[in-house]
Amino acid sequence: MSDDTRQMLLDTLERVLTDHCTAERVQAADQGGFDAALWQTLEELGYPLAGLPEQAGGIGLPLPDLCALLRVCGRHCAPVPLAESAMLAAWLLADAGLELTGGVLAVAAADSKQVRITPQGSGLRLAGAVSRVAAARHASAIVLLLENGGACQVVVLHPTDYRLEVSDNLAGEARDDMHLDLTIDAGRLHAAAAGVTLEAFHARAALLRAALMTGALERALQQSLDYARERKQFGRALAAFQAIQQQLAILAAEVVAANAAVDHAAAVAETGPALDEIAVAKIRAGKAAGIACRIAHQVHGAMGFTQEYSLQHATRRLWSWRDENGTEAAWALRLGQRLARAGAAALWPLTTASGAVAD
Amino acid sequence: MSSPGITLEPARLPPVCEVLRSQVREFLSQELAAGRFTPCCDNWLGGFDPDFSRRLAARGWLGMTLPREYGGHGRTALERYVVTEELLAAGAPVAAHWVGDRQTGPSLLRYGTEEQKQFFLPKLVSGEVFFAIGMSEPGSGSDLASVRTRAERVDGGWAITGTKLWTSNAHRADWFFALCRSAPLGEDRHAGLSQFIIDLKSPGIRIRPVPILTGAHHFNEVVMDRVFVPDTRVLGQIGQGWQQVTSELAYERSGPERFMSTFPLLQELLRVVGDTPDERTAIAIGELAAELWALRRMSLSVAAALQRGEAPDVAAALVKDLGTRFESEVFERVRLLIDCAPSLAARRRIDLLLAQAVLHSPGFTLRGGTNEILRGVVARALGLR
Numbered sequence: 036m037s038d039d040t041r042q043m044l045l046d047t048l049e050r051v052l053t054d055h056c057t058a059e060r061v062q063a064a065d066q067g068g069f070d071a072a073l074w075q076t077l078e079e080l081g082y083p084l085a086g087l088p089e090q091a092g093g094i095g096l097p098l099p100d101l102c103a104l105l106r107v108c109g110r111h112c113a114p115v116p117l118a119e120s121a122m123l124a125a126w127l128l129a130d131a132g133l134e135l136t137g138g139v140l141a142v143a144a145a146d147s148k149q150v151r152i153t154p155q156g157s158g159l160r161l162a163g164a165v166s167r168v169a170a171a172r173h174a175s176a177i178v179l180l181l182e183n184g185g186a187c188q189v190v191v192l193h194p195t196d197y198r199l200e201v202s203d204n205l206a207g208e209a210r211d212d213m214h215l216d217l218t219i220d221a222g223r224l225h226a227a228a229a230g231v232t233l234e235a236f237h238a239r240a241a242l243l244r245a246a247l248m249t250g251a252l253e254r255a256l257q258q259s260l261d262y263a264r265e266r267k268q269f270g271r272a273l274a275a276f277q278a279i280q281q282q283l284a285i286l287a288a289e290v291v292a293a294n295a296a297v298d299h300a301a302a303v304a305e306t307g308p309a310l311d312e313i314a315v316a317k318i319r320a321g322k323a324a325g326i327a328c329r330i331a332h333q334v335h336g337a338m339g340f341t342q343e344y345s346l347q348h349a350t351r352r353l354w355s356w357r358d359e360n361g362t363e364a365a366w367a368l369r370l371g372q373r374l375a376r377a378g379a380a381a382l383w384p385l386t387t388a389s390g391a392v393a394d
Numbered sequence: 395m396s397s398p399g400i401t402l403e404p405a406r407l408p409p410v411c412e413v414l415r416s417q418v419r420e421f422l423s424q425e426l427a428a429g430r431f432t433p434c435c436d437n438w439l440g441g442f443d444p445d446f447s448r449r450l451a452a453r454g455w456l457g458m459t460l461p462r463e464y465g466g467h468g469r470t471a472l473e474r475y476v477v478t479e480e481l482l483a484a485g486a487p488v489a490a491h492w493v494g495d496r497q498t499g500p501s502l503l504r505y506g507t508e509e510q511k512q513f514f515l516p517k518l519v520s521g522e523v524f525f526a527i528g529m530s531e532p533g534s535g536s537d538l539a540s541v542r543t544r545a546e547r548v549d550g551g552w553a554i555t556g557t558k559l560w561t562s563n564a565h566r567a568d569w570f571f572a573l574c575r576s577a578p579l580g581e582d583r584h585a586g587l588s589q590f591i592i593d594l595k596s597p598g599i600r601i602r603p604v605p606i607l608t609g610a611h612h613f614n615e616v617v618m619d620r621v622f623v624p625d626t627r628v629l630g631q632i633g634q635g636w637q638q639v640t641s642e643l644a645y646e647r648s649g650p651e652r653f654m655s656t657f658p659l660l661q662e663l664l665r666v667v668g669d670t671p672d673e674r675t676a677i678a679i680g681e682l683a684a685e686l687w688a689l690r691r692m693s694l695s696v697a698a699a700l701q702r703g704e705a706p707d708v709a710a711a712l713v714k715d716l717g718t719r720f721e722s723e724v725f726e727r728v729r730l731l732i733d734c735a736p737s738l739a740a741r742r743r744i745d746l747l748l749a750q751a752v753l754h755s756p757g758f759t760l761r762g763g764t765n766e767i768l769r770g771v772v773a774r775a776l777g778l779r
Contacts (some may be wrong), residue, residue, distance in 0.1 A: 107556045257398040260776055274778040277770075284769035287776055288712045295695065296688040298404045311687075318684035335560075367680030371671070374679055379665035383483040386687060387415065390406060 041100055044085065048104055051076055052111035058345040063369075064114035068208030069173045074139060075114045083121040084135075091129040099301040102246035109250020110257075112348040114208075116141070117169035118243040123236070124178040127184040130228035131189040138175035143168045143213060144236045146182045155218045164214045171199055171211035180227060180236050187227035192218065204355035205346075234301070238313045241360040242304060245313075245320040246295045248356050252323055253291045254349040255331040259283060262335055262346075279334060285328040289323035296320065300362075311373065312389055314366040321357035321366075328353050400775060402709055404691070405698035411476045418480040421453060426484070433485030436655040436751040439757065441487025442563055448521040450481075450488075456495050457519030460503060465516030471701035475694065479650040485658035489563060489612075492524035494518050497603040497645040505630030505638055510591065514569075527646075528572035528592070528616065529639065530560045535760070536767040538573065538639060539583040543618065545574040545590060551624040552576070554590060557617050558598065560761075564614040565601050569593055572618070573635050587635030591627040598622070607753040608738060614771060641705065646762045648696045648710035653689040653717030655758060659747040660686070663728050666744050678727045680721075689717050708775040711768040718758040718765060725751040 055073040064070045077083065084103050086094025096104075101122050108117055116139060124140035143165040150163035161181075171177060177192045192215075200212040263274040263283060273279045293316075300316035303309040328350040332339045339346040357363070374382060425431055425446070434441055450456055458474040460466025481488050499518050502511055517523040544557025554574055564570060570592055577586030596599070598621040604613040622693040630638045660682055667675050692713045699706035725748055729736070736749040759765045773779055 253398055260398060260778070264776065280773035280778045281766060281769045283776060283778060284712075284715070284772035287772055288716050290399055291402055291712060292688050292692060292716060293710075294406070295402055295691040296684070299687075299691045302404060302406075314680065315684040315687045318681060321686045322681075322685075363681065364677050367677045367684065368673060369680065370683060371676035371680030373677065374683055375664060375667065375671050375676060376669050378669060379661050382661050382664055382683070386483075386683070386690065387479070389687060 040094075041096075041103075041168060044082075044096070044100070045103060045107060046225070047080065048082065049124040051080065052107060052113050057111050058348070061112050061114055061345065061348050062342070065203055065207040067172065067203070068114050068141075068206065069116070069170065071112040071173075073113065077115060077117065082117065083125060086122045087125055087129045087135070092135065094127070098242070098305040100123065101299060102242070102301040105215075105243055105246040106250040106253070109247040109252075109352070110254045112152070112251065112254065112345075114351060116173070118240075118247060119240070120174075123240055124176075125230065126239070127178050127180055127189050127227070127236075128191070130231055131225045131373070132228075133189065133225060135314065136176055136191075139170055139173045141168050141171045141174035141177040141275075142180075143171075143177055144180040144233050146233060147184075149214060150179070150181055151229050152181065157221050157305050158218045159224065160218045161215045164212060166212045167202065167210040168213045169359075170209050171213055172201060177213060180203055180231070180233065181224070182233055184315075184347045187232055188224045189227050190224050204359070206351040206355045208352075208355065210359075222236050234310070235308075237360065238310055239304070241311075241317045242300055242313045244356055244360040245293070245316040246301070248320040248324055249290070249294050249355060249357070251299050251349045251352045252293055252320070252327050254285055255289050255327045255346065255353065258346050258349065259331045259334045262338075266336075282330045282334060286327050291322040293320040295316050311370060311385070314370040317361055318363045318365045318370070321363040324353040324357040327346065398776075400708055400712060402692055402695040403698065405472075407472055407476065407694070408470075410449065411473055415480060417453075417474050418455070418500065422484045422486060425449070425486070429486050433658045434685070435485065435658050435747050436485070436754040436757070437485050437658075438482060438488050438492050438651045438655070439761075440489060440561060440610060441461045441485075441607075441755070442489040442523065442566055442612075444460070444490045444524070444566075445488035446487050447491040447524070450491070451463065451519065451521035456491055456521055457499055458516065460499055460515055460519060464503070464511050464513070465519040466499075466752075467519070468661060471697050472694075475697040475733075479654065479690075482650055482654040483657055483661075490524050490566070491518075491521060491633070492651075493527055493562070493567075494523070497527075498525040498643045500645055501571070501629070501638065501642050505589075505729050509626060510629070514591075521540055523568040524566065526561050526564045526567035526570040526594070528558045528561060528570040530558065530617075531727045532557055532559050535560075536764045539587070539636065541573050541575060541587065542575045543572060545576040545588055545623075549623070551588060551622055552628070554592065554618045554621045554623055557615060559604070559613075559615050561614045561616050562612050564594055564616050565603065565611065567594060570616070570675070571629060573639055576632055576635070584600055584636040586633060587639075587685070589629040589635045589638055590623045592618075592621060592623055593627075595619050596623075607756070608750065627768045640707070643763065644700070644705055644707045644710055647714045647768070648700065648706065650690070650693050652714045652762070653693065653720050655721045655754065656751045657686075659744070659751050660724050662744045662747050663731065666732060675731050678731055682724060682727060685720050689713065689720060693717070708771060711763070711771040714762065715765045715772070721751075721758045722755045725755065735757055 076393040085095040085096045120140040124142035204210045294318040296319035300312035303312045455477045457466045458469040462468045545552045576588040598619045600617040602615040603611045696706045738749045740746040
């Protein structure tokens with residue numbers, strides 16, 4: 036991947052999203068969080084294949100670049116499930132050596148308690164449910180990662196295979212509950228690639244979510260800066276008030292911190308396991324989201340509290356996304372337990388060992 | 395919409411740094427085993443131990459980035475970074491050389507005369523002389539342009555009169571750089587300021603201790619009454635003091651000491667709670683570690699920018715604002731997780747470290763520019779002022 040190709044992909048996405056993601060169109064996608072025309076454009080440009088290896092028809096974009104693409108999506112509040120479809124579902128399929136179908140793919144993962152697999156005649160019965168599957172109702176198929184007797188398997192489900200109970204998140208994005216009770220031919224279960232476990236899947240999903248969050252954070256900062264320069268109170272721009280300057284400086288620092296954590300996690304994850312680094316990224320982005328939303332809304336006054344003003348496109352996503360793929364507390368618990376098990380003497384060595392040496 | 399705000403290039407350390415890191419760790423564990431220091435919170439301000447500094451010098455870990463021709467080691471800013479972060483993580487007593495190593499050396503290299511470089515830099519590298527900072531005054535804390543210490547032209551040099559305050563370790567250091575007004579205050583507050591290299595044993599200098607909240611003596615008031623400074627001890631250009639000081643602040647604000655002052659306490663928390671802490675404690679440890687790791691990535695990026703010859707003053711200000719708030723966050727969380735009785739007389743280590751952290755904490759968000767001033771620097775970069 037040359038730097039030129041990478042930059043071209045980012046620039047093109049930036050241009051496409053600038054055209055498509057007007058405040059009106061993002062608002063129009065509020066019920067279900069999907070813009071079919073935008074997805075169509077992205078498909079024509081090949082973005083859903085970006086993360087796949089070349090032999091699977093993709094361009095093998097590494098994780099740091101996928102995260103950079105998602106940062107652009109987050110900045111524009113793009114109402115398309117690029118992370119789920121292109122970087123999770125397609126990744127599972129390609130890694131398991133399966134054909135990619137066109138259209139939006141949704142993705143889900145379930146342990147053996149959520150979805151039970153039992154022999155049924157000559158086939159297998161899948162029964163259970165997975166809650167809050169992103170973009171499920173817009174998907175041509177749902178790629179499901181299953182834990183089955185210690186091994187992980189992938190099955191492609193079509194809309195006739197499942198029943199959806201429609202729901203959404205705070206940003207109006209589709210988060211549908213999928214109910215399963217069907218018998219399939221055993222041949223439809225495919226072994227997941229080596230290294231693809233439920234844990235690895237959840238970590239990758241959390242990293243991609245955190246990358247989207249950094250984009251939405253940048254959006255909240257940019258809108259707040261613009262508004263502070265334009266809006267006048269007591270005869271001068273908001274930006275001239277020290278109290279406002281201080282708050283915006285704090286907001287900017289949160290954005291930089293979240294970006295640093297996500298960039299680092301993506302770089303480490305590209306070369307190996309990065310559970311700790313991804314935990315740090317999701318924790319840090321989640322913390323930044325809370326602070327950024329509070330400050331951005333405070334700076335915008337009552338205007339930002341209305342649906343007609345577009346700040347809410349970023350802040351409602353941030354409030355939703357920080358709770359998805361593991362909250363700060365969930366990831367901090369896991370990181371904290373791991374550090375405690377390693378012991379006090381290991382705290383600093385683990386800190387410095389993280390992505391310690393350049394390639 | 396392109397990326398707004400301030401960007402930091404991710405940095406990774408070259409392999410040579412990890413070799414160096416293991417050497418420093420080995421040295422520190424030997425020092426600890428021999429009982430030659432006790433880890434403390436905020437020991438880069440409080441732990442003044444000239445012998446320890448000289449042992450570091452003997453290993454080649456003072457003046458690391460200074461050129462070999464001045465006795466330095468010609469190493470990179472990232473190599474120096476590794477040494478400093480290891481010393482801070484260990485809570486080592488590094489106060490004697492900290493200022494000289496961090497900012498005096500680079501400043502002398504940049505603005506000093508050939509004679510000054512040859513005279514001071516080798517002594518700084520060997521740990522023979524220690525420096526203090528002479529910026530703040532009774533009437534000027536973060537507002538450095540308001541300094542009133544006067545430099546008056548006399549035969550062969552300058553006569554300095556005025557008072558410097560909050561001068562850490564001036565009573566034990568050998569020299570300091572004093573920022574003085576060398577021309578009357580005019581329209582431009584930043585003009586007419588100059589820096590002088592002053593021997594703290596000079597006639598006319600009186601040093602009065604100003605104890606901090608622990609009762610320890612780090613701060614001083616340095617009163618100068620017509621202290622003679624020869625022309626050879628002017629730093630840089632007369633009238634250029636503001637520009638010189640500003641570049642010095644980039645070094646002062648960018649290092650890992652801005653988020654690691656309370657690291658020994660965080661580590662002690664892990665020791666006290668053991669390998670299976672309750673859920674609340676585990677979450678707190680995870681959150682604090684996440685902040686620490688993120689800050690370290692940011693600080694490394696700033697160090698890499700310095701290494702590339704950039705002036706990352708805005709990024710440094712931002713890291714210092716976040717980092718110094720984290721330093722206090724550590725003890726605020728720790729005290730609610732354990733049954734504690736912070737005291738400087740405590741026998742239990744965590745109570746002692748907690749006491750050090752709490753009583754040193756007001757300094758975290760003041761020294762090197764208050765957080766409010768730093769946010770002003772960030773706000774300016776964001777185009778708000």
